[in-house]
Amino acid sequence: MTLPCCTLDGEYFQPFKLEGEDAARWISSAGPGLKRIEFLVPQANRPESMAHIETDLGALAGVKSARVNLTGRRVTVVYEDGTIEPQALIDRLGFLGYMARPFDPRETGLTKDDKENAKLLRALAVAGFAASNVMLLSVSVWSGAEGATRDLFHWLSAMIALPAVAYAGRPFFYSAVNALRLGRVNMDVPISLGVLLASFMSLFETINGAEHAYFDASVTLLFFLLAGRYLDHLMRARARSAISQLISLSSEGASVIEGDGTRRYVPARELKAGMLVAVAAGDRLPADGLIREGTSDMDRSLLTGETAPETVKPGSLVHAGEMNVTGPITVEITAAGNDTFLSELVRLMSSAEQGQSRYIRIADRLARFYSPAVHTLAATTLISWLILGNGWHNSIMAAIAVLIITCPCALGLAVPAVQVVASGRLFRSGVMIKDGAALEKLAGVDTVIFDKTGTLTKGEPALVSPLMVSTDTLALAAGLAQASKHPLSRALVREVTKRGLQPVTVSDIAEHPGLGLSGTHGGEKLRLGNRAWCGLEEIGEDHGLLEFAFRRGAKAPVLFHFEDQLRPDAAETVAALKGMGLAVHLLSGDREAAVTRVAGAVGIDTAVSRASPQTKLAYVDALTKAGRHVLMVGDGINDAPALAAGYTSMAPSSASDIGRTAAETVWMGESASAVANAIKVSRRTQRIAKENFALAVGYNVFAVPLAMAGFVSPLVAAVAMSTSSIIVIANALRVGLGRTAQAGSARLNADTAPGRKALKDAA
Amino acid sequence: MNVLIYLIPIALFMGAVGLGAFIWSLKSGQYDDLEGAAWRILQDDDTPKP
Numbered sequence: 001m002t003l004p005c006c007t008l009d010g011e012y013f014q015p016f017k018l019e020g021e022d023a024a025r026w027i028s029s030a031g032p033g034l035k036r037i038e039f040l041v042p043q044a045n046r047p048e049s050m051a052h053i054e055t056d057l058g059a060l061a062g063v064k065s066a067r068v069n070l071t072g073r074r075v076t077v078v079y080e081d082g083t084i085e086p087q088a089l090i091d092r093l094g095f096l097g098y099m100a101r102p103f104d105p106r107e108t109g110l111t112k113d114d115k116e117n118a119k120l121l122r123a124l125a126v127a128g129f130a131a132s133n134v135m136l137l138s139v140s141v142w143s144g145a146e147g148a149t150r151d152l153f154h155w156l157s158a159m160i161a162l163p164a165v166a167y168a169g170r171p172f173f174y175s176a177v178n179a180l181r182l183g184r185v186n187m188d189v190p191i192s193l194g195v196l197l198a199s200f201m202s203l204f205e206t207i208n209g210a211e212h213a214y215f216d217a218s219v220t221l222l223f224f225l226l227a228g229r230y231l232d233h234l235m236r237a238r239a240r241s242a243i244s245q246l247i248s249l250s251s252e253g254a255s256v257i258e259g260d261g262t263r264r265y266v267p268a269r270e271l272k273a274g275m276l277v278a279v280a281a282g283d284r285l286p287a288d289g290l291i292r293e294g295t296s297d298m299d300r301s302l303l304t305g306e307t308a309p310e311t312v313k314p315g316s317l318v319h320a321g322e323m324n325v326t327g328p329i330t331v332e333i334t335a336a337g338n339d340t341f342l343s344e345l346v347r348l349m350s351s352a353e354q355g356q357s358r359y360i361r362i363a364d365r366l367a368r369f370y371s372p373a374v375h376t377l378a379a380t381t382l383i384s385w386l387i388l389g390n391g392w393h394n395s396i397m398a399a400i401a402v403l404i405i406t407c408p409c410a411l412g413l414a415v416p417a418v419q420v421v422a423s424g425r426l427f428r429s430g431v432m433i434k435d436g437a438a439l440e441k442l443a444g445v446d447t448v449i450f451d452k453t454g455t456l457t458k459g460e461p462a463l464v465s466p467l468m469v470s471t472d473t474l475a476l477a478a479g480l481a482q483a484s485k486h487p488l489s490r491a492l493v494r495e496v497t498k499r500g501l502q503p504v505t506v507s508d509i510a511e512h513p514g515l516g517l518s519g520t521h522g523g524e525k526l527r528l529g530n531r532a533w534c535g536l537e538e539i540g541e542d543h544g545l546l547e548f549a550f551r552r553g554a555k556a557p558v559l560f561h562f563e564d565q566l567r568p569d570a571a572e573t574v575a576a577l578k579g580m581g582l583a584v585h586l587l588s589g590d591r592e593a594a595v596t597r598v599a600g601a602v603g604i605d606t607a608v609s610r611a612s613p614q615t616k617l618a619y620v621d622a623l624t625k626a627g628r629h630v631l632m633v634g635d636g637i638n639d640a641p642a643l644a645a646g647y648t649s650m651a652p653s654s655a656s657d658i659g660r661t662a663a664e665t666v667w668m669g670e671s672a673s674a675v676a677n678a679i680k681v682s683r684r685t686q687r688i689a690k691e692n693f694a695l696a697v698g699y700n701v702f703a704v705p706l707a708m709a710g711f712v713s714p715l716v717a718a719v720a721m722s723t724s725s726i727i728v729i730a731n732a733l734r735v736g737l738g739r740t741a742q743a744g745s746a747r748l749n750a751d752t753a754p755g756r757k758a759l760k761d762a763a
Numbered sequence: 764m765n766v767l768i769y770l771i772p773i774a775l776f777m778g779a780v781g782l783g784a785f786i787w788s789l790k791s792g793q794y795d796d797l798e799g800a801a802w803r804i805l806q807d808d809d810t811p812k813p
Contacts, residue, residue, distance in 0.1 A: 047799075047802035047805070047806075050799060050802060050803070050806070051806050068796075068799060069795060069796040069799060070796055070798045070799030070802065071795070071796045071797055071798045071799060072795070072796065114795070117794075118789055118794075121789055121794065122786060122789060125782055125785045125786060125789070126782065128782075129778050129779070129781065129782040132778065133774065133775060133778045136774065149767075152767075156771065160775075
């Protein structure tokens with residue numbers, strides 16, 4: 001079944017081909033006679049797709065079970081060995097409208113994330129168990145248990161708390177030791193110190209049958225801190241898995257022509273200079289090379305930002321990442337791997353990244369002051385108590401109480417809690433933020449630079465004139481255009497379908513790369529293509545539009561004009577950004593006329609055209625040197641260095657792989673409003689995070705003097721720590737409030753179930 | 764106070780059962796797809812499709 005596949009966005013794609021030898025490495029055993037295979041399915045991002053895929057695949061003969069993981073966008077299929085081929089599953093998913101790629105959990109970093117996640121959750125569970133039980137015993141002590149009973153309770157607490165601390169505290173201990181080894185102090189140092197000292201001091205007190213033990217404080221602390229750590233991790237893992245899937249989907253190969261004329265499939269990374277590669281129409285080039293055979297048109301929009309394809313013929317130089325549009329070509333690879341235009345850009349990118357000063361997250365900036373301050377306070381307490389003549393025992397107790405009370409429990413939760421709520425909100429509206437630092441940086445931007453093609457525009461042309469054209473002509477032209485993958489042909493077919501017309505069947509269609517299409521219908525010769533091809537004179541002026549001429553028999557040719565359409569809400573987004581006090585620039589590699597048109601349409605005053613990747617990089621660098629915090633928004637390969645150089649960066653999910661990798665935030669869907677939305681949410685997040693810090697610090701200002709004076713009993717410590725943590729979490733939840741309208745509209749967009757569309761297309 | 768001899772082990776045992784149940788659920792993959800699980804409950808897969 002090799003039906004054309006169509007994603008939700010109407011983008012055609014080739015289903016992934018399993019190569020014979022490869023297949024085995026994706027498949028694992030799932031019991032006697034059963035095999036398991038996992039697929040990455042990035043489009044399975046809606047609840048509808050879950051039922052859709054599961055019922056459909058489940059109904060296939062030989063399939064035992066199919067289960068969708070909506071969070072990870074994966075499908076796990078268990079099938080009876082020998083009854084069905086994995087390729088059939090991929091094709092079936094393709095038919096349903098989902099691009100699928102088999103995936104080996106060991107290969108990607110995904111399972112590492114999952115494991116880390118599970119480890120933190122287990123530690124959290126152990127700490128939770130210990131905290132609740134020890135607290136129960138502590139409450140009894142506080143309610144007045146005395147003598148032997150109190151000792152019994154303390155011993156029981158010790159038996160629960162010490163193993164729990166040893167197990168659940170490891171993430172903090174390791175991190176603290178690592179930091180100390182490097183001669184640094186991070187937040188985990190005071191945490192580890194506080195927890196360990198509290199535990200050992202309590203053990204000492206228990207052995208001596210004393211009145212106070214702080215076991216509950218040490219495990220409760222761990223519980224709250226692990227919760228913060230888990231939230232932070234969850235957020236990063238979620239975005240990372242979504243983005244890494246987008247990228248892994250496109251790791252492709254090429255069909256290499258051997259000396260004896262046979263063809264062999266070779267993964268892109270194994271291509272070498274000198275190899276001959278066959279590139280079919282509609283495929284992307286895997287490496288730089290010279291054309292040996294065939295003429296065609298190259299869509300260079302990802303590399304240069306130009307929407308109009310360029311004609312190439314034997315001898316022309318072509319680059320990796322370009323799309324071959326019209327005819328099949330044979331390319332001799334001149335550079336692969338490290339010598340490509342692409343890797344040149346990667347070098348630019350990495351130097352841009354090195355030039356950027358490393359961003360330090362708020363929590364870490366605070367930790368620099370926090371740890372020394374806390375340790376000084378504890379030391380001061382110890383010394384002053386000794387000077388006042390209270391003896392070693394009491395002095396040490398007071399100092400440890402200071403360490404316990406200042407343990408940054410609320411601080412550890414303050415930022416992760418806010419950021420996880422915010423990123424969850426953004427994630428649901430289709431914005432994926434790679435980590436907390438990106439969210440913090442997004443709040444600090446003051447300049448936004450947009451790329452044009454594919455970022456402000458959809459990157460696909462649409463018919464703008466003539467609007468009053470006879471339906472006959474349009475249907476005939478579309479009949480010709482159907483045979484071609486040229487962006488303008490596809491735009492013409494889309495327009496005809498949109499108007500509810502049926503393209504006329506045209507016979508003898510031939511595609512002439514660089515010129516256009518020809519065919520016959522009812523004895524008349526038809527031609528569609530550039531001006532010369534249809535017998536029109538060339539005109540000199542450039543009005544920023546793309547055009548196609550259509551000629552029917554001997555009649556006068558009709559000119560179709562196309563324009564790269566703006567993304568929905570592009571103008572509103574620019575206005576909104578300006579309203580937030582941000583400077584907005586346009587930076588494009590396209591022709592001046594086209595750039596001016598778009599800049600005018602969306603209301604951007606500062607526009608640069610014909611910008612090469614180097615120019616873009618220099619532009620961003622210059623602004624950065626002038627002290628601006630630049631948000632670069634771009635999609636192309638040519639934007640990648642600029643994306644890496646920006647203070648932070650965003651890319652649409654339709655962007656090139658390298659663009660998506662370089663960007664710190666990726667948004668799904670067509671609307672450009674995601675940019676303004678992300679900045680808005682990040683600013684709100686930042687404000688609430690700062691409030692949380694203020695609350696946490698305020699708590700310390702109140703509690704530390706009490707601890708230094710020796711008034712902190714285990715009861716006071718427990719109450720103070722829990723309340724401050726709960727207040728901080730409650731405040732964090734406010735980020736999620738007041739934006740339900742947004743979520744509602746996201747749901748509305750989801751009603752085009754992929755399957756229904758795919759079936760409609762197939763019919 | 765002799766009642767403590769029964770009560771404390773019972774309390775600890777119940778806590779341990781809860782912890783065990785959680786770790787089991789974690790191991791069996793119930794936390795792998797939190798988003799999917801939220802939607803699954805709304806699925807009308809028990810009514811025959813028209």
